[in-house]
Amino acid sequence: MTAYGSCREINEVFGDGTIDHRTCYEWFNRFKSGDTSLEDKEGRGRPVEIDFKALLEAVENDQGLTTRMLAEQFGVPL
Structure with a gap:
């Protein structure tokens, strides 16, 4: 398994980004x-x-949220 392949699989399973x-x-x-x-x-x-x-609660209500979306919603820098 490569870093590139892992990244691609994670994004396929959990959504782009x-x-x-x-x-x-x-x-x-x-x-x-x-x-x-x-x-x-x-x-x-x-x-x-x-x-x-x-x-x-936010994640349980919308499992499609990305880490970027959550960071923006909660005012946390990435």
């Missing part, structure tokens, strides 16, 4: 180097405060 190729390549490089953590590294940008209950 769910993930971009650059992000897939970054994840592949992290995983390849042995970092399989899905947590953000400490000190990476400003901590984001978000109402997770409202986020979950």
Whole structure:
């Protein structure tokens, strides 16, 4: 499996724009180097405060929302 192929499959399953190729390549490089953590590294940008209950409700109500759409809706930078 390649980064490009994974990105394409994710977008086929969850909709175009769910993930971009650059992000897939970054994840592949992290995983390849042995970092399989899905947590953000400490000190990476400003901590984001978000109402997770409202986020979950939004996703449950419209599973077609992309990460970009959710970020815009909740005022979170990507």
